[in-house]
Amino acid sequence: MKPVILALLVAVVLGGCADSDESEILTVAVSKQVLSVEVPSKGEVVAAKSTKMSVPGGMRGSKTLAWLLPENSVVKKGDVIARFDGEDFILERDSTRLDLNAANLETDNKSLVIATEKADIKSDTKVVNREIEFSDQFNVDDLTVYSKNEIIDALDNREYLAAQLDFLNWKLDNFSHSSKSEMDLMMLKAAQYQTKLEQFETALTKLEVYAPHDGILIYESNWRGEKPRIGQTMWPGTNLARLPDLSELQATLHVLEGEAGNVEVGNDVKITLDAMPEQVFNGKVLKKAGISKPIKSGLPVKYFEITVSITDANGDVIKPGNKVSAVIIGQRSEPVLSVPLQAIFSDEQGSFVYAEVNGKLQKTPVSLGLKTFAQAEVVAGLEQGQKVALFKPMVM
16 A cells, blocks of 8 residues: 555544544654655657658758658658659749750850851951952052052052951950850850759659668657648758667656656656556666757647656567656655655745644644655654644644
């Protein structure tokens, strides 16, 4: 029989034996008991080691889940576990391909225009060169044969042709430089479309997630505690699922912020499956989170995450993802004087009880030690066997 139940039974018997006005007040005798703090918690089974799978990359932007293999499915290496919708990528790819074709066509047309312009300039240059050769061939060597006006016309014509040739050479150089810049810009634009097209093509090849090895499929929860679902939008690199190693199982538990102070690394843990509460597994606290946080979005209640090893896990019975309830055995004492928490009161001067002194109940200050959810250790103020009231007396 548990100490708390026994104490209440003793209280009823002792209360029935009391007399006068205090006969109606339940009392309990101070006794020595082993106190242990039991912290309740809930969580799920996880594997100590697992292979994580994330949303494939290959393209900026989010992806929409189109299909998911049911959780806890047994998978083989290479099996498809998730498929993302590729409709948007197909539309973007086709649009980019059209842009690339238009850019290539524009580049080709520009190349033809440039080639034609260069050919015209070179043709004009050849004509001027021939005129210069003709002019030099019939150059005025004997100044006495021609009139002064003819000589001047010939010289002016030679200078004009030379200037025209210089202009055509400059025009060709300048046009070659400017046309090269235009072509480089147009080719860069086409290259950008080509790169974008390749990205979409790569993204379309990464719309499926494959199992890297055999295992049981477990989906990852996000910061809101939600697991992936069809139609959900996810970003590349986001954790999607994991394939656990079943040889070493643990439990991730959540303990209320106000109760986590009684949990330390090394504490014993009793674990039961919610689906099979009759079977109890043993464990030990491996790690305690440094800060508390809500386990569901929108709820103000905060919990500490506790990692617990399952020392006697049966892989045929307990699996990753199983929901569990657990009791963490916190601080434990040697047999100490203790009273029920119901018998303890407090005021500005501290804690006190109504203890029986010379047959009467009197307000008695006490010093307390370890507290459980039902009992408190009495360090000073009471003696073993002394009776205390479970309720505040109406008349003192």
